[in-house]
Amino acid sequence: MSLVVLVVGTGSIGMRHLQVLSEIEGIQPVAVPARAERVDELSAQGYRALSLEDALALQPTAAIVATDTGRHVHDAARLLRHGCHVLIEKPLAPTATGVARLAEVAAANERTIAVGCYLRFHPGLRRFKELLGEIGAVHHVSVACQSYLPEWRSNVDHRYTYAARADEGGVLRDLVHEIDYATWLFGRPQRVSAMLTVGDSLGIASDAAADLLWRVPSGATVATRLDYLTRTRRRFIEAFGHEGEIAWDAVENTVTVKSSRGTTQVNHVGCERNSMMREQFLALLACARGETYDRRLTSFDEGAFAIALCDAARASSASGAMETIRDWRNG
Template sequence: MKSVVIGTGSIGFRHLSVLRNDGQAVAAVPKRAERGAELRGLGFIVSDSLADAARDGATRAIVASDTRLHEADTLATLQCGMDALVEKPLTSTLAEARRIRVAANAGRNRVFVGCTLRFSESLRQFRSWLPRIGAVHSVRIEAQSYLPDWRPNRPYRESYSARADEGGVLRDVIHEIDYAGWIFGWPAKVQATLSNLGRLEIAAEEAADLFWITPSGVSVSLRLDYISRPPCRRMIARGELGTLEWDGIRSRVALATPTESEEFISTQARDEMVLAQDLAFLGAMDDPHLATLDDALWAVAVCDAARASSVSRCEEPVCPFDS
């Protein structure tokens, strides 16, 4: 056994399934004893604790527990001498993320964050085609969906998404913040408005609007919400030579300039994207598409700055690292 998955809800079970189907020896470390019995019944390897898994030879851990547990589970992983891939977001707050960074830097183990869209064929095509539109001056990103549709068989008000201290669309849809920083550069300041219109009757924010200017002068605006149907996930970049658009629902990239147009459509399934990320983590960990611990701190810092900005109604600084 080389790896374990901590937390066996919907995303943890997906990691377990894609890795087992690929022939990887992976064990589950469930949070509930009854869940362990269910998984054993389905033929999965189950470890009673992280320490047991480490004694059985596990050196890598995928942390897929609820966000409020990420800090404790990641620190426990590091204490057991394992490298960690933590589901997004790394933590609920920047203070928690910084404590993980201190622990990781004190040891010899590495921490990554699960930003699977970096392994999306269509998003990677968007990134590779970006130079074709010349100097980019503006980017618009939209990720809008309806929270009750996410897991129809589970009451959404009982999910972590609904809780103000660990959920909300800003943390839940942090993928968009991550790939905006990955592709265009991280901001020094953020202006944001978070809102709860009462449509879903949850404590966390239902919508977030963010704006920033990148170090190279690109204006980036994002709309994230839990209250829209049908779902959309798209990004459009405008540059001196044309426009480039990514449709994350259709896995489509479209290039348009005054002299040419081109389209790319990927047939990649979601499980293929998750597996590509997991194998990169279980391998040499040198794949440049893996989101690093520093990337994770940047994304959480943007979230913290956005929350502060929504209260102050001013731009707020993004400060991922201790000064």
């Protein structure tokens, strides 16, 4: 018997989730578009598409929330109350304010809720994590994700996408993958210093660049650069230790380890985006069945911490001072 899984929101990422789910045996994906007219359009494309009310009547096992960021909490709460285990596309919400109520809904309904930071499932990042111990105690980490927003989609005007909206877009929210995996690998900071640059040069109201600096419990510093401004795409994490350095280049698909003895080891580790999303969803289902929690799956707490860090970064950019990252439970 197939498990019914809803995909709520059918923009580019929602459609990718539909494609991924369609390829998993035993899963019956149902598209739930935000606009009613999309139901017929998607049905004509061969997808099963329904209104949310009709889709919930099918008693779905799980749901993926891929609506606009500002709707995530509301949409997820409704799905949780109807018995769905829920994967929310990143970021969890525009800010950490009010997300504690969603955690309460999940607990009250005994449902699993996770956040879609699928890069944790990249074998390159996994290899980076496995080899990290070879460089000894880490004293500094550098993280970057840089690309040119107008070139993301050739047939879409970037000025009218969610990325351009100050209230729910911008690099801090959009590229939260980097914040998620940096804190996953090296621990959570208590405070952050940041400088944000509004995207006037791109014609957008949101932040087009963000420079963040924090210290993790081990004492290592983490510097992160996120931007929509760089013509040559870059995505990497580098760690510098007492016995060498290690870097994962997500564009070149390499993990490189340089030891203090002068040796260099290059691992070629590629991955296809759909496979990461597939593994991520299967990890959610396994968790829903009560199996061992896959630590690569971004928990609600981890997703909420990431946006609380983003809140503190915006506050730091405004104040010019290092700001404390507030506990999302108190927001």
